[in-house]
Amino acid sequence: MSVLVNKDSKVIVQGFTGSEGSFHAGQMIEYGTNVVGGVTPGKGGQTHLDRPVFNTVAEAVEKAGANVSIIFVPPAYAADAIMEAADAGIKVIIAITEGIPVKDMLYAKEFIKNRDVTLIGPNCPGVITPGEAKVGIMPGFVFKQGRIGIVSKSGTLTYEAADQVVKAGLGISTAIGIGGDPIIGTSTKEAVKLLMEDEETDGIVMIGEIGGQYEAEAARWIQEQGNPKPVVGFIAGQTAPKGKRMGHAGAIIGGADDTAEAKMRIMKECGLEVVASPADIGETMAKALK
């Protein structure tokens, strides 16, 4: 078992023939991900990277049996791509695109609400179940197979955490990059819940950043569950000034309760292993498992 994606996932790439889509689809195929095709409106019927190109997601579902979609469509059209995938019956949508207008995501999130679909992202590195499927832009070799799940708002910081976990003698079950935007499909709590319920995950690394309440919500939920698995938490942005957007659209301190300090305090109170330095993530996890 693993969460969200595995070797049986039938993955399509929306924005397949664009430069980003092409490059990362190639990397995913090389990793061994079961990419069954791609969608670029108007280019249906062509072949790209030895895979069929479809005009619509519905066609890709019907003809190639797609159930997971990864989106590289430019920001102006990405929300539409998410809704198209959801409407076609895709079960897991992973939106990599950065820079989608908030209003578009407001509509897209509402559109998918009552459909049987999980949206990861946008503005995220994707999801990887090492050895089975990489549906994202992360460097696959960093993620050695193992029993630690990772939930993170950030890209390179996820790679950093995975690298440390591996160097500490452990490995990764599934790493979920939930994204750094103000509106994302899957919250920290929802992603943590998936990993808590996964029999092949023994511990969880939870990486957050300033802005919003997701980490506090996740921490409270973990405590309510009786802390069934050790969770190592880190919040980036302890030194970030108030009111400034730190790269990610969602990384902005609004009030007193979305600072790194406040989040770390709540996480500690809820029984999580909170590290002040991102350099300590791996070792702390190794210790927590003993």
Place this chain on the structure above:
Amino acid sequence: MNIHEYQAKTILKKYGVNVQRGIVVDNPEKAQATAKELHTETGTDWYVIKAQIHAGGRGKGKVKETGSNGVVLAKSLEEVPEKVKHIIGGTLVTHQTGEEGKKVNKVLIAEDVYYPGDSEPKEFYMSILLDRATSHNIIMASTEGGMDIEDVAANTPEKIIKEWIDPTVGLQPFQARKIAFALGLTGNAFKEMVKFIFSLYKAYEATDSSMFEINPVLKTSDNKILAVDAKVNLDDNALFRHQDLAELRDLTEEDPLEVEAGKSGLNYIKLDGNVGCMVNGAGLAMATMDIIKLSGGEPANFLDVGGGANAETVEAGFRIILKDPHVKAILINIFGGIVRCDRVANGVVEAYKKIGDIDVPIIVRLQGTNAEEGAKIIEDSGLKVTSAIVLKDAAAKVKEVLQ
């Protein structure tokens, strides 16, 4: 993106929101004529002169050079030029600007709206923003107009009215009525408030804004409702479909180094510390700042060079960091995934040589694809650059150079 009060009011007006009328000037010599024009247009005899900077607290704020407040009242046309002179060109310090303050290039000369009449004027608070917890827009209102909403939330949270807007159907009349009733309004003022809320929400949606804060919203003595101040924050990601709004950007309000970095495609934010940093990825960049602090330094900046760290971006990054005289050391932290560490290392060496004499120590931490090769390139370069692979080592080396 932030815009000025006068720009925000122009936008609101376009969507039918009643605003305190005013005319912007950038020169004290034009002030009297402008005030006269406003008198003709509105009949006002008193003039509110408001400094236009991207920061709150202007009324209590003080202009360094003259001691004038950032918002002042002139009770005659004759008083206007002198009062404008004491603000324009000065440096306004408010609780939001920091000690260095902000230069005032323009003032808004606005009509007096607190005139006496049948009823007492009353101030309210209103804002629209995204509620991240529900992924819905929320309208917040309060009877405590003119006050800092964070103080109201802390001391009297029951005085904040909240209405969540369903994205599919938008703001509904009952919601606007609910807010207006909760603000204690009746009669004509109630009707005006309902209209005000509707126009305000329409403006928010149409402009792809990420925050509106109208503080205060005023009920005048003759029961009109209008926006006396207006803070509008536009969604940067949506500016591509609002060319007219994108043009409202005032670069003089931004840090010159941040503007320059933006031109090179770098995401840079200047901070007050002594250790510069250059990182790929926003999360890792924040985490690197935190490491600098834990190593005894203070981060001098946030800098995300993005996915493609190469010789050009590294050079541009170096140049910007080095323009900050407080920088005593630089930590480069790259996690090579798709981008290979040996390439980044070559980029660092190339950029270093091109810039010439860099007299602050540099610590380069490369991890990921070809990290060992990258470290070797740095060490063999003969430059004053220290390399590290593990994050802990990088932190220790920052500590070392600071001692």
